Amino acid sequence: MDRGQTVLVCGDDEQRVAETASGLEAVEHGFDVQAATGETALGSVDDVDCVVSLQFDPPSLVTDLRAERPDLPVIVFAGGGTERVNEALADDTLAYVQPGTETQYVVLAHRIESVAAVDPGTVDGFDRYGEVIGALDDGVYALDDEGQFIFANEALAELTGYSVEELLGEHTIIIKDRETVELAESKLRELLSSSGRDEVGTTFELALRRADGETIACEDHMTVLYGPDGEFRGTAGVIRDISERKRREELLSALQETSRSLMQAPSREDVASIVAGATERVLGLDMAVVRLYDADERVLRPAAVTDAVVDRLGERPVYGLDEGEAGTVFASGETASYSASHELDEGGTTAESGLYVPVGVHGTLSVLSTEPDAFDDIDRQVVALLATNAAAACNRAKREQEVRETRERIATILDRINGLIQNTVEVLVEATTREAVEAGVCAELAATEPYTFAWIGRPAVQGNQLEVREWAGESAVAMDGAAVSVGEDTPGATALADGTTEVFDELGDIDDEWVQRAHEARVASMMAVPLAYTDSTYGVLFVCSDRPDAFDDREQIVLEALGRAVANAINAIESGKILSADKVIELEFTVNDRNLLMSRVSAATGATLASAGTVTQDDGSLRLYLDVEGADSEAVHEELDADSVRSVTQVAEHDGSALFEVTVEDSLLATLVDHGAVPKAVTGENGIARYTIELPYEGDAREVFSLVEDNYDGTDLVGYHEHERPVQTQQEFRASLAERFTDRQETALRTAFLGGFFDWPREVDGDELASAMDISRPTYHQHLRAAQQKVYEELFE
Incomplete structure (x- = not known):
């Protein structure tokens, strides 16, 4: 190694000069350290690279040193106040180091090296x-x-x-x-x-x-x-x-743009097209194949191929999971990389370089080249990242597509069910005879997919038989004049005896003549629905479909409710209880009184409240179901939890609205019901409660209004109408159903319906609803299932 830097330490204090020289030698920077005191320093500067002066005084020392050697670096290593340091630096001294610290000699050594560097004009x-x-x-x-x-x-x-x-x-x-x-x-x-x-x-x-x-x-x-x-x-x-770093930054930036496009792709096929295009556009790799996995056929199908692949390799084949590099990579989940010539599959097609990357569970991305060693580490990293983003985009696109298909399917089902219910209700309302009811119901069912045939059997006066009264649908299953024996194991026996629905998905195993005839006519599944009203049984409705497993839970609920409606209509006809419509009075009034729950809560929170139903409990208290919109649910919950409220529970919350269950001791609603009123609508907004009620024609509407006006401030009459009441009001229908419910069953069903349990996708699950009722989940579902056998959602609402 060449010589080290020569350093001259000088000052008036001989002992301090020696200490400083020893300290510099101890830091082992290879300095040739010399020492001098007083004026002798001036004669020692010819062959040194740097001078360390241990004092500011005398000022002439620095000046004389600089005069002797103008290019000589000088470092002042002496204590002194700020003014003295500034004075020294202003006097053209090159540098200053503060002594007295634990690392003072290390700092001084580094400063010497920096100011005493060799002339940059030499090497x-x-x-x-x-x-x-x-x-x-x-x-x-x-x-x-x-x-x-x-x-x-x-x-x-x-x-x-x-x-x-x-x-x-x-x-x-x-x-x-x-x-x-x-x-x-x-x-x-x-x-x-x-x-x-x-x-x-x-x-x-x-x-x-x-x-x-x-x-x-x-x-x-x-x-x-x-x-x-x-x-x-x-x-x-x-x-x-930094060309690789710049390239990586540019690629990542371009990849971010691609990721945004991927996350907006509506389908896996669109994802594949974007990935293939990005491989060519972003990476400059013009040979790319994206395959998507077909779960039904268990194969990988080319979904997007760049033009260069077709031009050089031809149309790409479909691979099984054990075929080609793409199949191997997909099955193993591990990326494969080739830098030399290799076969793509057993067909003999080769590529000089290849990257094969799995796209999650959705497929593979193959990037090929006709040049050996065509891919560097950045290419591999970006291709892997592109495949990962593509897998995430496929997951999202698949979920959204499933949601769309489910919504379309549900919309189709609802349209069919709504049409069936509407048409059947018209039949029931217009029919004046039992035969018209039965014939009309069978005709409507047979005309509605997925049903193909329907018939109604009445119990015979004597013997265990069902007499075929009406049928409609597939002529090969004609039931004219037939009578079906009802044995212990025959279809309809349980429905007739216990009033329980029966579903049959394997007709080939049933040893019954008419069932075999239906099976030969391509009937694949069947449901037997009891026609029961209170203690009366009017027969069994048989509904057939050419689809296996056609009667899921939703279908069963609809048909069971339809069976009850048919039985109710038959009962009314046969008992002569179809009544002419009654006149009723509809009264609408508003109340601006903070003593009312609706008025107080809407004024305090800014929420819009609407009654979604009421239940009078055994102890006389009233349970209210309130739909709340336009306010924070926690604030509404806190406002509802007042002295006049016995209990409050938030049942559900979704899409900016919440459902609360509130139990009160006394309320205006209870008072109105006691006076013969039927509540139709109760709302609260901006501190004003609005009530719409119906009263019998004979009732004294003026007396009811005066009762409200005398007890609540700010009561105004805003509507008074007379109109015809339907044969059976919604309130009466609910009352008839309530007679068959236990308290728990009605609470479970109403909570589930209003809380969104029957929506798809579900807004709440059984755990939340069970918790709202303070019961276990199994107990909740037991009550719910029992209630579902007694009513279906459209008629309940």
């Missing part, structure tokens, strides 16, 4: 550390004040495409954008003049022009050096190739 400094510089992967250079190379390491030569010999003596313009360098140097000079330091460094990006004309992105850590007299001496720096 001695680089030669001293040649082994270290030569081992660097980054390019290291030094330029003189004319911008010519005076030093360059092998890494720089490799980076630029020139040899070291070609670089030395050449102007920097041959490898760098000179304007960029000049701007950097100008910036450095400004920093230098404002900082008072001799050496300022900065980092900037530049376009480095190689010997072959190629331009690559680089990062230059450049330092501009000046001599003690302020003269510009040149620049030195480290150049790093």
Whole structure:
């Protein structure tokens, strides 16, 4: 190694000079440390690289040293106040180090190395550390004040495409954008003049022009050096190739744009097209195949192929899970990469390079090339990331597609059910005879998919038989004049005896003549619905379908409710209980009184409240179901939980609305019901409660209104109408159903219906509803199932 830097430590205190010299030698920086006291220091500066002065006084020492050696770096290593330090620095002293710290000699040694650097106009400094510089992967250079190379390491030569010999003596313009360098140097000079330091460094990006004309992105850590007299001496720096980093940044940026497109793709096929296009557009790899997995056939089908693949390899085949590289990768879930020639499948088609990446459980992405070793690490990383994003997009697209299909299916089912109910209700309302009811119901069912045949059997006066009265549908299952024996195991026996619905999905196993005839006529499933009203049984309704498993829970609920409605109509006809419509009075009034629950809560929270139903309990209290919109549910819950309320429970919350169950001791609703009123609608908004009620024609509407007006402030009559009441009001229908419910059953069913349990997708689950009733989930479902046997959702609402 060449000689170390020679350092002269001087001052008036001989002991302190010796301590400082020993301290510098102890830090093992390779200094040749000399010591001098008083005026002898002036005669010792000829062969030193740096002077360390241990005092500010006498001021002439620094001045005399600088006069003797103008380029000699001087470091003041002495205590003193701020004024004295500033005075020394203003006196053209090059540097100052504060003594007295634990690391004072280490700091002093580093400062000596920085101010006593070898003249940048020579290569001695680089030669001293040649082994270290030569081992660097980054390019290291030094330029003189004319911008010519005076030093360059092998890494720089490799980076630029020139040899070291070609670089030395050449102007920097041959490898760098000179304007960029000049701007950097100008910036450095400004920093230098404002900082008072001799050496300022900065980092900037530049376009480095190689010997072959190629331009690559680089990062230059450049330092501009000046001599003690302020003269510009040149620049030195480290150049790093950041082209891969820039490329990675650009690819990731482009990939983000692709990811946004992927997350908006409506289907897996659209995802495949976007991925294939991005592989070509973003990565510049023009041969890509995206295959999607067909779960039904258990194969991988090409869903998107770039033009270059078709041009060079032809149409791509469908692969099984054990075929081709794509099948292997999909089955294993592991990426495969080839840098040399390999076969794509047993068909003999080859590629020189290939990347095969699984796209989750949805398929694979194959990126091919006709060139060997065509993919670098960045290509592999970005392709893997693209496949991961594609898998996430496929998951989202699949879920959304399933939701759309489910909604369409439910909409179709609801349209069919609504049409069936509407048409059947018209039949029941218009029919004046039992035969008309039975014939009309069979005709409506047979005309509605997925039903193909329907018939009604009446129990015979004597014997265990069902007499076929009406039928409609497939003529091959004609039931004219037939009578079906009802044995212990025959269809309809349980429905007739116990009033329980029966569903049959395997007709081939039933040893019954008419069932076998129906089976031969392509009837695949069947349901027997009891026609029962209170204690009376009017027969069994048989509904047939050409689809297996056609009678799911939803179908059963609809048909059971339909059976009860038919039985009710038959009972009314046969008992002569079809009554002419009664006249009723509809009364509508508003109340602005904070003693009313609806008025108080809507005024305090800004919510809109609407009664979704009431239940009078055995102890005389009233349970209200309130739909709330337009306010924070927690605030509404807190406002509802007042002295006049016995209990309040939030049953459900979804889409900006919430359902509450509230139990009150006394209420205006209970008072109205006691006076013969039938509540039709109760709402609260902006502190005003609005009530719409119906009263029998004979009732005294004036008396009821006066009762409200006398007890509540701000009562106004806003509507009074007389109109015809239907044969059976909704309230009466609910009352008839309530007679067959237990308290728990009605609560479970109403909570489920109003809380969104029957919606798809469900808004709540059984745990939440069971918790609202303070019972276990199994107990809740037991009550719910029992209630479902007694009513179906459309008629309940």
